[in-house]
Amino acid sequence: MSTDTSLPIRTVTDPDIKATYAVDQSVGATAPSQFEVVRARDLEDVVEVLRWAHETRTPVVPQGARSSLTGSSVAIEAGVVLNTEGLDAISTVDPLEALAVVGPGVITKDLKDAAAAAGLFYPPDPASSAFCTIGGNVATNAGGLCCVKYGVTADYVRALQVVLPGGEVIRTGHRTAKGVAGLDLTGLFVGSEGTLGVITEVTTRLVPAPDPALTVLATFGSLEAAGRAIVALRLERHLPSLVELLDRAAVAAVQSLADYGFPQDCEAVLLVQSDRPGHTADDVQRYAAVLAEAGAVDVAVADDAAEADLLLAGRRALSPALEAKGPRYLEDVCVPVGRLTELIRSGQEVAARHGLEIVMAGHAGDGNLHPSIFFDADDASSRARAHQAFTEIITAALRLGGTITGEHGIGTLKAPWLAEELGERELERQRAVKALFDPRGILNPGRVYWS
Amino acid sequence: MSTDTSLPIRTVTDPDIKATYAVDQSVGATAPSQFEVVRARDLEDVVEVLRWAHETRTPVVPQGARSSLTGSSVAIEAGVVLNTEGLDAISTVDPLEALAVVGPGVITKDLKDAAAAAGLFYPPDPASSAFCTIGGNVATNAGGLCCVKYGVTADYVRALQVVLPGGEVIRTGHRTAKGVAGLDLTGLFVGSEGTLGVITEVTTRLVPAPDPALTVLATFGSLEAAGRAIVALRLERHLPSLVELLDRAAVAAVQSLADYGFPQDCEAVLLVQSDRPGHTADDVQRYAAVLAEAGAVDVAVADDAAEADLLLAGRRALSPALEAKGPRYLEDVCVPVGRLTELIRSGQEVAARHGLEIVMAGHAGDGNLHPSIFFDADDASSRARAHQAFTEIITAALRLGGTITGEHGIGTLKAPWLAEELGERELERQRAVKALFDPRGILNPGRVYWS
Incomplete structure (x- = not known):
């Protein structure tokens, strides 16, 4: 040595x-x-x-x-x-085999654009897709705005090249459409948050290109009515490609950056899209009717792709808009879609009890909510109450059959709660799996498994 | 003790x-x-x-x-x-959360029927779906006839309950649409062929129901022309839900059981389906044109669902029909779709050189070929030559960038070749993963990892 x-x-x-x-x-x-x-x-x-x-x-x-x-x-x-930002080559986009081979440093949007140029589609779409990387998306199993129809990053990772502690280079998965030779370790690395190895190449599945999406925007007098609409949309035969929820404060934050066309006189807004080839106009009309039936106060169909794009840009502006409001704990809980309204009610109750502003927004079609819990950084009590609220929303999500993290991962922020979700025994097993790949514990020590 | x-x-x-x-x-x-x-x-x-x-x-x-x-x-x-056939409860079919919870002994077709009754679809469709079980499908990551459009069993398994050696009951994965809390061990168990644990419950994702499929049948004067057609179909924006290939001998075997409507005067038949809601008729007309353009001798669109069902029943009869022909080694190699014709040519060359009958059939849209290598059970030389041919087709698949098994798994049949595909070092790692779950090596010893 x-x-x-x-x-x-x-x-x-x-x-x-x-x-x-x-x-x-x-x-x-x-x-x-x-x-x-x-x-x-x-x-x-x-x-x-x-x-x-x-x-x-x-x-x-x-x-x-x-x-x-x-x-x-x-x-x-x-x-x-x-x-690994520098490993940013898109070395293959293959329409016949319907796959791409990319470095971990490729920006998600760049892969989406490269796929589109070949008439294909890489669906995963975190709100940060303009600047986040595929390596990070794989490491956290990122989701985003597409998942109600298209699923998450794990659903598109076919094979990986990974470097393990010690320097061994391994390959997982397969490039063929099917392959069951031995154990598939790919799923272990997806979502492992840099604790097992360093991803150096990703082979992703691609799917045929959808149509440019059309959007319908609905306003609601209550979050509960919005919750009813979400349930109704999930039962549609032609699933929306996007079902996003913003409460009044989220809409106000977005509109304070620029006029993205969101109406501000309502308790909640739902953005709903269809990208179904040849049927986007039919679908958004249908969704508009479903939204109205569920109790929407106002329903507006974006007449063209430009208007739809503006609304989506507004949704993507939500993160920076909320960031600008001040310091916050950002939640990422996910519950069964049928329990989303209860989760929102719990969050509202928590906010009221602690005297905090909690802005509700998220990927409603997946039951994946991102409450932002704002606090005053100069006020220790405010920060402590915000952290308590953060804890209580996690507890509510678990009680509703949900998870402490839908797509952001554990990192250091959620590490104290992982055992609560998995149990100590399962956590021990996962530490043993980690030790197989990283016996000296050099990769992201103290994170995720929190030991 | x-x-x-x-x-x-x-x-x-x-x-x-x-x-x-x-x-x-x-x-x-x-x-x-x-x-x-x-x-x-x-x-x-x-x-x-x-x-x-x-x-x-x-x-x-x-x-x-x-x-x-x-x-x-x-x-x-x-x-x-x-x-575990007796663990055959379908305890949940939930349209809102789009999932089913079933015992491992549930027959695949029964899950498909239960999903259909709720207006949903469980896509995985091994040719044996009328009698195989979900537990076995998960254990081998079964594919079948749907995969060109819908993927394989792994793409639909959201969570598992598994019993480990020693009797510990564990749960993997999550029931919510998203969830990234800790490592996802689900993918390790999918395709592990009973070597890590015993599956006792499966939570599957369900998707909206497609339309009843329509079928187009095309006959070809050469397997190469059929190969061109397969490539062209893969590049269609609206992917077929099924692209199956049968060579002359495969068609003859099927027709010898009953008249399923397959024409017998050709080198190869392609069966192609669309199940796209509202567009099955448009699609099969389009596919018919693509098939003709690629050089099909004759193209026939099944006019109604009954005719389409008869052709599919013929395809499903292929396994028993070939079984009835006599003893055979059944291959399951999978290559990139663009290399399928080369694989078929290699197989034909192997057959000619060894004086064997090798019947070519398979899930052509995935590059997943199932050559049947027939031998005379009373002739040691014939059996030895068949086994040699089996080996040579495996070698050809690996040379073409493929895998030794697309969907049947390793078992004992392919265990001697696993190291050739994965390398000894990867095989050692996989044995170490197995040892984590089964430290005494009691589950299916001697299989898959072959140590």
Whole structure:
């Protein structure tokens, strides 16, 4: 074993640049006092870092665009940030085999665009798709706005290339349409948040291109009426490609950035889309009727793709709009769709009891809610109450048969609750699985499994 | 540790009944001289057997309908067959959450029918769906006739209940539409062929019901022309829901059972279906044009669902029809769709060189071919040549970027080739994963990992 403990690879030395790699978008993320940053340029760089870090037992934080909301890509004290943004090649888009092969640093939107250029579609669509990376999407099993019809990232990952601690390069899955030779480890890595290995190549399934989506926007006098509409939409034979909910405060936040065309005199807005080839106009008319039947106060069909795009841009502006409102705990609970209204009611009750503003929004068609729990950063009591509210919404989601995280992952933010969802025994099993791949525990230590 | 080594549960004693649980549908399957059979009636039976077997280090063969073609459910000498056909409850079909919860002993067709009764669709469709079970489908990641449009069983398994050696009952995955709390072990169990645990409950995703399929049948003067048609169909924006290939001998075998309406004066037949709501007639007309353009000699659109059903019944009769022809090695290789014609050519060359009849058929839209390599059971040379041909087709598939098994699994039949596909190092890793769940190696020992 070498006694040389200095990183055998070029690191970022400029302190300002280095600082940008220290944190992600999670609440309260701060840089550690000492860490290194490696911007990998190729597979060999990743191998080199993981060989060295394994040997020297140095913590490694795999990192992409740092859009994580859970702290999973924040630098660790005395550790190395291994950023893979530079592995951004789209090496294959194959219409016949209906797959793409891309580096982990490819921006999600760039893969979507490359697929579209070949007449195909890569559905996963986190709200951050303009700047998040495929590597991060795989590491968190990202979802987003498409999932009510198209599912999540895991549904599109066919094969991976991964570098393990020690530097071994492995391949999981298969490129053929079917393949059952041995265990499929792919699903283990999807959603593992950089705790098992570093993803260096992703083979994704692609599907035929849909039509440009048309949108219907409905306003509701109560969140409960919106909840009834969501249930009715889920029972449609032709599922919407998007069912997004924003409450009054969410709409106000979006409209405060720019006029995206959202009406502000209502308790809740639902955005509903169809992208079904040849039938987008039929479908949105049908959805409009369903929304009206469920009790919508006003229903407006976006007449053309431009208007539909503007509304969707408004939805995508929600994250920065809420970010601008001030510090918040951002929830990501997911419950059965039939329990969503109860979850929202619980959240409202929590807000009232703690005297907090909690903005409700999310991927309603999946039962995946993102309440934003705002607090005053200068008021310790406000922050403590917000954290208590955060805890209570998690508890409510579990009570309703849901999960503590639908798509953001565990990171450091939710690590204290993982055992509550899985049980200690299952958590022990998962730690044992991790130890198979990372026996020295160098990858994202202290995160997810929280031991 | 108990010194009582007798099974603490009722076993099958009637020798004739017991014999039916000794073998599956794999070539040359024979009963061992000594084994026990337990027909589990509930979860507790499975727990009891796995507790006892772990303690006594007794081999256990998890088993469903014994439709395996690879020997994965054949009884093991001095072992216990643990049959879960009796766990056949369909406890939930939930249109709102779009899922079903079923026991492993549910017949695939029964789940499909239960979904259909609720206006939903469970797509996985092995040719054996009338008698195979969901537990077996999950254990092999079964595919079948739907996969060109709908994917495989793994794409529909959302959560599992599994009993591990020692009797621990675990749950994997989630019932919500999204969920990323911790590692998802579900994908490890899907396709693990009874080597990691015994599946006792399956939560499947359901999708909206398609229309009853219409069918177009095309005849070709050469397998190569059929190959061109397959490629053209894969590039259609509205993917067929089925693209099946049968060569001349396969058609003759089917027609020898009954008149299913297949024309016999051609080198190959393609069956192509559309189930797209509202567009089955448009689509099959379009596919007919694509097939003609690719060089089909004759193209016939089944005018109604009854005619389409008859053709599909013919396709489903292929397995028994070929079975009736005599002993055979049944292949299950899968290659990129663009290499399928090369694979077929390789198979024909192998047949000619060894003086064997090799019947070509399979799920052409997935590149998943099932050559049947016939031999004379009374002629050792014929059997040896057939086995050599079997080997050579596997080698050809690997050379073409394919896999040794698309959907049947490894079992005992393909175990000698798994290392060739995965490499010894990956195989060692997979054995280590197995050891985490089954540290004493009691589940299907000697199968799949072949150590």
